[in-house]
Amino acid sequence: xxxxxxxxxxxxxxxxxxxxxxxxxxxxxxxxxxxxxxxxxxxxxxxxxxxxxxxxxxxxxxxxxxxxxxxxxxxxxxxxxxxxxxxxxxxxxxxxxxxxxxxxxxxxxxxxxxxxxxxxxxxxxxxxxxxxxxxxxxxxxxxxxxxxxxx
Amino acid sequence: xxxxxxxxxxxxxxxxxxxxxxxxxxxxxxxxxxxxxxxxxxxxxxxxxxxxxxxxxxxxxxxxxxxxxxxxxxxxxxxxxxxxxxxxxxxxxxxxxxxxxxxxxxxxxxxxxxxxxxxxxxxxxxxxxxxxxxxxxxxxxxxxxxxxxxxxxxxxxxxxxxxxxxxxxxxxxxxxxxxxxxxxxxxxxxxxxxxxxxxxxxxxxxxxxxxxxxxxxxxxxxxxxxxxxxxxxxxxxxxxxxxxxxxxxxxxxxxxxxxxxxxxxxxxxxxxxxxxxxxxxxxxxxxxxxxxxxxxxxxxxxxxxxx
Numbered sequence: 001x002x003x004x005x006x007x008x009x010x011x012x013x014x015x016x017x018x019x020x021x022x023x024x025x026x027x028x029x030x031x032x033x034x035x036x037x038x039x040x041x042x043x044x045x046x047x048x049x050x051x052x053x054x055x056x057x058x059x060x061x062x063x064x065x066x067x068x069x070x071x072x073x074x075x076x077x078x079x080x081x082x083x084x085x086x087x088x089x090x091x092x093x094x095x096x097x098x099x100x101x102x103x104x105x106x107x108x109x110x111x112x113x114x115x116x117x118x119x120x121x122x123x124x125x126x127x128x129x130x131x132x133x134x135x136x137x138x139x140x141x142x143x144x145x146x147x148x149x150x151x
Numbered sequence: 152x153x154x155x156x157x158x159x160x161x162x163x164x165x166x167x168x169x170x171x172x173x174x175x176x177x178x179x180x181x182x183x184x185x186x187x188x189x190x191x192x193x194x195x196x197x198x199x200x201x202x203x204x205x206x207x208x209x210x211x212x213x214x215x216x217x218x219x220x221x222x223x224x225x226x227x228x229x230x231x232x233x234x235x236x237x238x239x240x241x242x243x244x245x246x247x248x249x250x251x252x253x254x255x256x257x258x259x260x261x262x263x264x265x266x267x268x269x270x271x272x273x274x275x276x277x278x279x280x281x282x283x284x285x286x287x288x289x290x291x292x293x294x295x296x297x298x299x300x301x302x303x304x305x306x307x308x309x310x311x312x313x314x315x316x317x318x319x320x321x322x323x324x325x326x327x328x329x330x331x332x333x334x335x336x337x338x339x340x341x342x343x344x345x346x347x348x349x350x351x352x353x354x355x356x357x358x359x360x361x362x363x364x365x366x367x368x369x370x371x372x373x374x375x376x377x378x379x380x381x382x383x384x385x386x387x388x389x390x391x392x393x394x395x396x397x398x399x400x401x402x403x404x405x406x407x408x409x410x411x412x413x414x415x416x417x418x419x420x421x422x423x424x425x426x427x428x429x430x431x432x433x434x435x436x437x438x439x440x441x442x443x444x445x446x447x448x449x450x451x452x453x454x455x456x457x458x
Contacts, residue, residue, distance in 0.1 A: 023198060023201065024201070027198050119214040122197070
């Protein structure tokens, strides 16, 4: 299965940029993280922390109709790089089917071409975000299946 | 030759061994236009400078600017000279470093500049956090500084930098070792978490004999350094470090231990302090080096050698 179309576009958009403009593009995405819905704002206990990120970073996923995935991120403004990753994943994955999200290669971020501007240890943060996000989706898909069987 | 910037006369700084290594936010705000002073921001987050920085400040990125792109090492003398020239810094320029995370990376950049013998390097006490919290001016405008001439100076790794082999020697002799990571990283517990390899090291724990003093103990909540008396109570009182001790500090990749290196050598005036920048990412991946996996410093390797 292919990557969700919007995520694929974002990856190509980064890859086409000269290296010195990729950071600017990431900064742009850091400004596009949607605010948390009211039920999650200030409720980090209802979200999962990603300790691989070096700053407090939290995520929550929800499964809607037709197995469409909604993802919420809580990342502090003083960590624009991590917020930028959140912005990419938010825009690239929100509304995609669960199966599409699970099919995103874990190393997709290497195609963004950020390795020359961001250190490898920091880039692992984005891999960790995706890994934890997928794990949540798997848990929810399994829970749905269980419920369907009981019905 | 133009003269170096004057010193910050703040009383707090006066109590440190080298008050000339620190400036306060209030002093810096008044000296942004000093002709031979350059403010340099060095952050963990590579995008933070772009979101707004101290007016006139240049960006020095630890990963892109200070590390060799291929080998795990710092740039060469030529590389450092090119960097300084591009940032408009001359050999006699006063560089004031500041950054996020209580100045981890700023201290690291200052330490690297010291490897190249740049004389007048200072840290902004409290770093980026304090400047922002005081509501001081920020700008997204990148300064256009004229390039400057900077000589090619060979890096001196002998005095303030330690390598793995030297650390092995160090723990067999009477060297003192300070692990500045969190207690969980020190005991090895953090690497033991199932499914979440985090630190890029195959083994967890610490170098035998190392005392655990997390870097954070030297900082106040606002990012400033603790007072000279408070620092002495920790490192001389609790830890029993003496002025002539041979001391090595390490963390995971050498950034947090740059902070402690600064405290020990510049603020407290210990004479022999080295930063082991290979740190845990190197030690915890090395074959056949001793590791202690507990929350205690562990057996003193000297005793083992005798037995």
